Amino acid sequence: MKIAKKDVLKALEHITVPGEGQNMVESGAVKNLQIFGDEVEIDITINNPSLQARKKTEVEILKIIHQEVYAKAKIKVNIKVDAPAAKPKVNEIKGKPIPGIQNIIAVASGKGGVGKSTVTANLAVTLAKMGFKVGLLDADIYGPSMPIMFDVAQEKPLAVNVDGKSKMKPVESYGVKLLSIGFFTQPNQAVIWRGPMASKALNQMIFDAHWGEIDFMLVDLPPGTGDIHLSIMQSMPITGAVIVSTPQEVALADARKAVAMFRQDSINVPVLGIAENMAYFTPEELPNNKYYIFGKEGAKHLAEDLEVPFLGEIPLVQSIREAGDVGRPAALQTATPVEEAFEALTRNTVQEVVNRNKNLPPTEAIKITTMAGCSAVKKK
Secondary structure, rough: OOOHOOOOOHHHOOOOOOOOOOOOOOOEEEEEEEEEEEEEEEEEEEOOHHHHHHHHHHHHHHHHHHHHOOOOOOEEHHHHEEOOOOOOOOOOOOOOOOOEEEEEEEEEOOOOOHHHHHHHHHHHHHHHEEOOOOOEEOOOOOOOOOOHHHOOOOOEEEEEOOOOEEEEEEEEEEOEEEEEEEHHHOOOOOOOOOHHHHHHHHHHHHHHHOOOOEEEEEEOOOOOHHHHHHHHHHHOOOOOOOOEOOOOOHHHHHHHHHHHHHOOOOOOEEEEEEEOOOEEEEEOOOOOOOEEEOOOOOOHHHHHHHHHOOOOOOOOOOOHHHHHHOOHHHHOOOHHHHHHHHHHHHHHHHHHHHHOOOEEEEEEEEEEEOOEEEEEEOOO
16 A cells, blocks of 8 residues: 555644644654655654653654554654753852842942932932831942932941941931941042952941841942942842933943843843933923923933833932932922922832832732832832
8 A cells, every 4th residue: 555645744743742832743843754655754853852752752653653544554763852952051140148138229320420329319218208128338439429418428337246246337317227438438538449359348338237127228339330230249139220321322322231231141130120310401490391401211212122111200400419419318308399200210119129029939029008108118
């Protein structure tokens, strides 16, 4: 009897290859089929390298052809294993958990001068107003500004005894626990350190400090992408990163690089979103007018392009600069457009932390609660 090729292929459609969702013909597992009278030779490729899978495939082919095509067919099955190459394991840069600290948010910018520290300070005080326990690590080793912004430039961290060990007690201002290299240097003293020295100083502020219970730790990173950023990733388990940019192209180009840094395989830190600072100018005498000095919605468009959340926009208002200079973050003002802008930015950031933490184990799950009229995150 002469066997028809189409009959054999039709019979093979009844078989699903181990590890495949489609039948043997649809999946392309049948690489070659030759028929000589009542002799059938089939070349099959499967992805499962186990002997059991190969044997099962061969038995099923013999059985289905004998049942559906010709009971006395002489069948030879050649099975080749084409297992997918294992992806190379990437050594991720991850810090060890810090007891008592629930969420760590790195605030970064690719470019200096975009108001990253101002945004960080106001995020911190807004979180504290919502009722959270907040810490702030000023990791901008070469340009620390938080002591001035929180009106504690003359303060020094005290030593406290914790379980028989001497620890630094962070300086507290406006409900925010704060540590900065600025507490340990003179106002006119430049910090001229190489990477290892700067990293050592950061590690001391992280691990030799008694932070206590913290819901949100904000880390004010220096501009750019470099040594300090890697040191922070190695030292702290960052929950996510907030990127700050102004709307103009020069700043956006560097913000794009900052996002790319956190997305590198070796770092792999979720980008919670992009915040646009100096989004528009509103003069005091014309509070309803908006002038887009640096361009309109540049950071918003960048967020859409990079497929990351847009967290909000902060206006270019004189009172924000003045508040930072006198050491009282502008978000502390009540019933002002500035307070509303920072509150919206903070709520969106908190929501993105919630979204990011949905993949954590149940003991680390978080939920939205209402506190002081704001959406907030609390650990279960």
